[in-house]
Amino acid sequence: MKTAGGWKLTRGRGSIRAQLPFILCMVFAAMVLVLGKVEASIFDNARAKFTDLSEPVLNAAYFPVAMVRRWVFGASEFFTVYDENVQLREEIELLRRWQDVALTLEHRLERYESLLNVVPDPKLPSVTARVIGQSNQPFSKTIILDAGTNQNVQRGQAVLDDRGLLGRVFVAGENTSWVLLLTDLNSRIPVVIRPSNRRAILSGTNSLSPTLQLDSPQPDLGAEQVHVGDRVSSTVDGGILPPDLPIGMIIGDENGWRTALFADPDLSDYVRIVDYRAAVEPPEDSKELPLSRLFPQRDDALENEANAGENEANAGANVVVGEVAPQ
CATH class of the missing domain: 1.20.1070 (Rhopdopsin 7-helix transmembrane proteins)
Structure with a gap:
């Protein structure tokens, strides 16, 4: 019994030792998952550093892949x-x-x-970059560019090719940057529909045709209906994108309105990164401004109150003078 019990005990310890790497991997994966939700910037910075270091390899490896892809499309x-x-x-x-x-x-x-x-309209400065990588995972649609903060690329800037808008920069390293495509599930941008001027939100669905969430029509503003074939372009609402960048054309299906995008990341070799910032001028020093320029309505109200008080004072003075005069 002791031998059998000792053998069982030894076997149990051996099985625990065999499963120890698996348990450690599970604990490490849980820690990484929690840390990624709490501190997402750490992984973004690590991703940017990794792409900066691997830029020469990505640049050299993506060129033959692009040539083969172009040849396949040409043969078809x-x-x-x-x-x-x-x-x-x-x-x-x-x-x-x-x-x-x-x-x-x-x-x-x-x-x-x-x-x-x-x-x-002001001319927007831009940087031309080359696509050196692409991710077509089930829940991620991104591309990698060979331009980063050393080329004045910043997070949130618009990326477009010769056909239209592709997406926005969401991670910027020193020499590389990651672009979140319009088709990504996490992509949400404000758009405007021409010629009806209806505002909408373009939402990515990991498909080739993002959905459109229209705003509620306002009859007092003369909101018109949208139709299949209307053009979708960017708008300055929110101050994140330049105005009137071509995006796509409205198509319809049984689930609502969708957008057929003009730009195709599979066919994009060189793209343009647009540096756009909403033009907001700082106000003048409030101490040097008169009250009428800071608060025109309030100044008018104060002036009216002052005039009314002056009129009442004059009327009271006239009454007093009228009472004293006969004496």
Whole structure:
């Protein structure tokens, strides 16, 4: 019995020792999970440092991958070249006519702006970067760029290619940055729908077509209905994105309104990072400003009260003078 009991005890200790690495890994994973929820900036900084160190490897490894991907897309379109050429010729003829109309309207707009002394829109500084990595995980849609804080890239800046908006920078390292795409489940940006000027929230769903959450219509503002084919662009609401960046076109399905994006991260090699900050001028020193400029309504009320008090004082003085005069 002792031998058997000793053997059982030895076997139990051996099984605990065998499971000890698994238990330690579980404890470490739980600690990392809790720490990631409490201090997310630690993992963001670690991710930025890691991508900075691995930038040369990513840059060298992504180039052949991009070439193979481009070759695969080209091979799949080889059998439709003739039909696409015919369609492109028709589109070119149509675009030439629209080009004449656009140039005429552009010159007319310039004349109107010069007559009205319109303040021109400021030119936004930008940085051109190259895509060196992409993540297509089930719950994460991001790309990696070879530009960081050394190139004046900051968190929250808009990233777009030659077709439209791709997303926003959410982690910026020294020489690399991570971009949260519009299709990501965590992406939420304010947009405006043209020509109805309806405001909405573009929400990523990890699919190619993000959803649109429209604001409630206000009849007093003349809110119009949206239609399939309306254009979706960025808005300055919230001060996070530049205005009028092209995003996509409205499409409909059984679940509501969705947006077909213009930009495709799979086909983007070089992108532009736009540095936009809402233009807010600091107010003048309140001590040097008169009361009428700081509180115009309050100043008018005080002036009216002062005038009323002065009138009452004059009326009282007249009464006193009227009573004293006969004596």
